[in-house]
Amino acid sequence: MASCDQPGLIPYEQALAELLREAQVSAKTETVKLEHAVGRVLAEQSAATVNVPPADNSSMDGYAVDAASIVPGVIYPISQRVVAGHAPSALEPGAVARIFTGAEIPEGANAVVMQEAVTLAPGGVIFGEPVRPGQYVRKAGQDIKRGDIVIPVGTRLQPADIGVLASTGNECLDVFKPLKVAILSTGDELVDPGQPLESGQIYNSNRYVLMALLKKLGMEPVVIGRVQDSLDATVDALLQAAELADCIISTGGVSVGEEDHVRQAVEMVGHINIWRLKIKPGKPLAFGRIKGIPFFGLPGNPASTLVTFCILARPFLLSMQGIKHQRDLSYRLPAGFYRAAGSRQEYVRVRLDGGELVAFGNQNSGVLSSASWADGLAVIPSEIEISKGDMLTFLPFTELLG
Structure with missing residues (x-):
């Protein structure tokens, strides 16, 4: 032998x-509904047809204002109430709009003052400080701009990817079988x-x-x-x-x-x-x-x-399967064991314990329980003796088995 x-x-x-x-x-490809696409590999990419968000909107509950017109101590009337999902009217000169998180910024407004910084007064509200243009405003397209390629071909779709694709209006996706x-x-x-x-x-x-x-x-x-x-x-x-x-x-x-x-x-x-x-x-x-x-x-x-x-x-x-972007994570961690030098690169079944890698006692290739016990594999290069505290590459099973 x-x-x-x-x-x-x-x-x-x-x-x-x-x-x-x-x-x-x-x-080989097929088309699937978005809700069935998690874990699948994207076979055809498409450009975003909308901005995300589609319009400037408020990141706070508060008041939409024209920053240049605000003078601290003056009472400003509230001309409208703007909630998410409803188109606002243009901001009336000399007035402010009550606005809620996610609601579209009215035409003529360019900032939001959070409600905690405003004093209610008869007939309106009073601002205690000057207002900075753009504050608490999420700009149209700040996440995704129309025309962007949001998810490239060859991506194994994760939950966040599904959300991104939903946000651009995708109902169905072409994926590899x-x-x-x-x-x-x-x-x-x-x-x-x-x-x-x-x-x-x-x-x-x-x-x-x-x-x-x-x-x-x-x-x-x-x-x-x-x-x-x-x-x-x-x-x-x-x-x-x-x-x-x-x-x-x-x-x-x-x-x-x-x-x-x-x-x-x-x-x-x-x-x-x-x-x-x-x-x-x-x-x-x-x-x-x-x-x-x-x-x-x-x-x-x-x-x-x-x-x-x-x-x-x-x-x-x-x-x-078509995956172009493999990003398996590995870590450098200290060994909590001794291992004699060997002639082959070795993959030791280990568990992370107290910040160091602890090896299963029996590394025989027939002992599958070692892998069930372990958190992953420690890579030991050939011809290298390993002492406690030496830094090793750790491949977690959360990456290798997922």
């Missing part, structure tokens, strides 16, 4: 760069939850992890099912998946054992571009194409499946 430390393993940065070059945006991603699980030892376990069998967690991950990304899982440990069965399953999905993800069977058939099967009906990475966990990862459909062969150990999906398959799929 080949050593883990043998030369030829592909560094993470090189693998990710190649994957992103390979990612081709799906051209969700990617269909086929999931194959290889291994005669795998049994679905709910079935009795026989000797030598384990429950299939990887299928459910991948289904959940894909659904969180707004994509559609296509479950092909468990594939028997034979070359013919693996080939048949891959060909079926290529007919049904935009991308294929398998778990297990990409290592160098006699019962690991996935790599050979892929090379019979397609090709492998990337194989075996300089990362831990997740060295036996493969990427290629089957009949033009992208294929990921993820490791079979469940923690490795989760980690490699997050750091490699996820950015590829998001790019393929």
Whole structure:
């Protein structure tokens, strides 16, 4: 068996760069109502047809005035009452208008005096200070101007984006259709939850992890099912998946054992571009194409499946889904543990505790409970010994899994 430390393993940065070059945006689009667009990826942008706000309006409850005409101590009559949603009349000379937050500024007025700064008097109001033009006035178009491109193509729409698009009058949006991603699980030892376990069998967690991950990304899982440990069965399953999905993800069977058939099967009906990475966990990862459909062969150990999906398959799929603006947050935080130098870049399952990163005690690639316990991954570069207090890059699961 080949050593883990043998030369030829592909560094993470090189693998990710190649994957992103390979990612081709799906051209399939559909039109959805605005209320159903959150989490979808915008496929066509349009310019704002209105200013937001559409007219100057008040940011306070108070009095709309012509600033130049106000003299402190003089009583000014109130000529009208202006509320939000109703068009005001022009301001009468020598008068002021009672106005409320969000209401349109009357023609002839250029400032608002908040009600707390005004004294009520018989026949009107008295101002105690001179008034500055523009005070407490929200100008037309201060948020969005007519003609602005408010949300660019390739944005995965968040709640604030939906609000912005609503504010410019959009009722429907053109978005990319969700990617269909086929999931194959290889291994005669795998049994679905709910079935009795026989000797030598384990429950299939990887299928459910991948289904959940894909659904969180707004994509559609296509479950092909468990594939028997034979070359013919693996080939048949891959060909079926290529007919049904935009991308294929398998778990297990990409290592160098006699019962690991996935790599050979892929090379019979397609090709492998990337194989075996300089990362831990997740060295036996493969990427290629089957009949033009992208294929990921993820490791079979469940923690490795989760980690490699997050750091490699996820950015590829998001790019393929049409997302142009990936802004995953990471942080520099101190380690609360010691880690010996290793030959591969390592992704340690950690929890943030008291301002430092605490590692789960068992980092074995088969221990999925480590990821359930953790807040995210600490990245340890290869050949670097980590002592308590050393600064590490922290990738929170709130970013990687969302």
